[in-house]
Amino acid sequence: MKRYRLGIDIGGTFTDLVLFDKQEGTYKTGKVLTTLDNQAKGVMEGIEKLAGDLSDIEYFVHGTTAGLNAFLERKGAHVALLVTEGFRDVYEIGRANRADIYSIQYRKPEPLVKRRDIFEVPERVLVDGTVEKSIDEKALETIIEKIVERGYDSVSVCLLHAYNNPKHEWMIKEAFQRKGIQIPVSLSHEIAREWREYERTSTTVINSYVAPIVRNYLTKLELETKERGLENQVYIMQSNGGVMTSEIAKELPIQTLMSGPVGGAIGGINLGELTDYRNLICVDMGGTSFDVSLIIDGKPDVTAETQMEGFPILSYGEYTYHRCWGRVDCLDRKRRLARRTAKCRVQSGSGLLWKRREAAYRN
Numbered sequence: 001m002k003r004y005r006l007g008i009d010i011g012g013t014f015t016d017l018v019l020f021d022k023q024e025g026t027y028k029t030g031k032v033l034t035t036l037d038n039q040a041k042g043v044m045e046g047i048e049k050l051a052g053d054l055s056d057i058e059y060f061v062h063g064t065t066a067g068l069n070a071f072l073e074r075k076g077a078h079v080a081l082l083v084t085e086g087f088r089d090v091y092e093i094g095r096a097n098r099a100d101i102y103s104i105q106y107r108k109p110e111p112l113v114k115r116r117d118i119f120e121v122p123e124r125v126l127v128d129g130t131v132e133k134s135i136d137e138k139a140l141e142t143i144i145e146k147i148v149e150r151g152y153d154s155v156s157v158c159l160l161h162a163y164n165n166p167k168h169e170w171m172i173k174e175a176f177q178r179k180g181i182q183i184p185v186s187l188s189h190e191i192a193r194e195w196r197e198y199e200r201t202s203t204t205v206i207n208s209y210v211a212p213i214v215r216n217y218l219t220k221l222e223l224e225t226k227e228r229g230l231e232n233q234v235y236i237m238q239s240n241g242g243v244m245t246s247e248i249a250k251e252l253p254i255q256t257l258m259s260g261p262v263g264g265a266i267g268g269i270n271l272g273e274l275t276d277y278r279n280l281i282c283v284d285m286g287g288t289s290f291d292v293s294l295i296i297d298g299k300p301d302v303t304a305e306t307q308m309e310g311f312p313i314l315s316y317g318e319y320t321y322h323r324c325w326g327r328v329d330c331l332d333r334k335r336r337l338a339r340r341t342a343k344c345r346v347q348s349g350s351g352l353l354w355k356r357r358e359a360a361y362r363n
Contacts, residue, residue: 006020060234190252264291
């Protein structure tokens with residue numbers, strides 16, 4: 001019978017560990033320096049000090065800021081963005097609103113993808129999912145050749161109305177696979193299957209921007225843990241408070257961005273229950289960012305959309321915690337959305353309706 005349950009939080013400065021011994025009913029804690037060049041190295045160092053043999057670990061879950069810090073420090077991947085022909089400027093134009101309407105020094109955030117890295121794909125899907133213009137496969141081949149030639153690290157695909165009919169996005173990913181190209185390809189309908197082209201594009205681009213960093217880290221961690229006796233899956237905290245396997249996290253790295261701070265928010269909920277405090281402000285001060293979450297009447301204050309350094313992020317049909325990116329005053333700008341509707345749940349991608357529609361489009 002396996003003995004331990006292990007939780008780890010990787011920050012920009014320290015890696016913290018908590019080990020629960022099921023036989024003794026006791027907890028142990030540990031702290032090691034985060035090894036920035038290879039975060040898996042610091043994780044393994046901490047595990048060896050705290051638990052020793054990984055074969056005794058029944059459950060291993062951790063939160064990481066690998067993707068978050070890469071974004072905040074602008075050290076992410078070199079991304080190529082593929083869009084519908086005629087919509088090359090959707091990402092750069094964004095929205096006309098100003099986050100600080102009274103600040104004369106306000107500047108829109110610099111896009112993560114420059115215009116020269118945006119490619120137009122000849123195709124068109126209408127708002128109801130009808131294909132008006134089939135994808136031009138020869139033009140697509142030319143675009144893929146350019147992407148390979150220029151040495152991009154990651155590809156983001158955001159076609160018009162792909163949330164309603166993702167057939168053309170699948171065709172693009174399959175074209176990369178046929179050529180044996182190994183770089184991550186993020187499809188907008190898999191990342192944020194919702195309408196509003198700019199928000200969906202922004203979310204998908206951020207996923208692509210951190211994908212190689214998160215993938216490389218998790219691949220190294222999987223190899224290290226298996227070599228040292230871990231028999232079970234490695235689980236990663238999601239930004240919505242749940243967990244997912246490392247395999248899924250490599251495909252949806254954007255869901256790991258707030259995995260560390262959200263673990264603290266969940267801990268805050270439990271602490272509130274133990275102390276009978278129903279309203280809490282939970283703060284996670286790290287070496288790179290300052291994160292804030294709210295507990296209101298014993299429940300986390302949640303939103304279906306948030307902002308990251310000025311870029312909108314749509315949740316994947318779930319509800320993510322409020323977050324603050326390095327500035328306390330951003331707490332006042334949180335958009336409080338309450339979209340607990342059947343539509344939002346279906347758009348999580350796991351609903352039966354979407355599975356039926358995807359099967360129909362594939363055929």
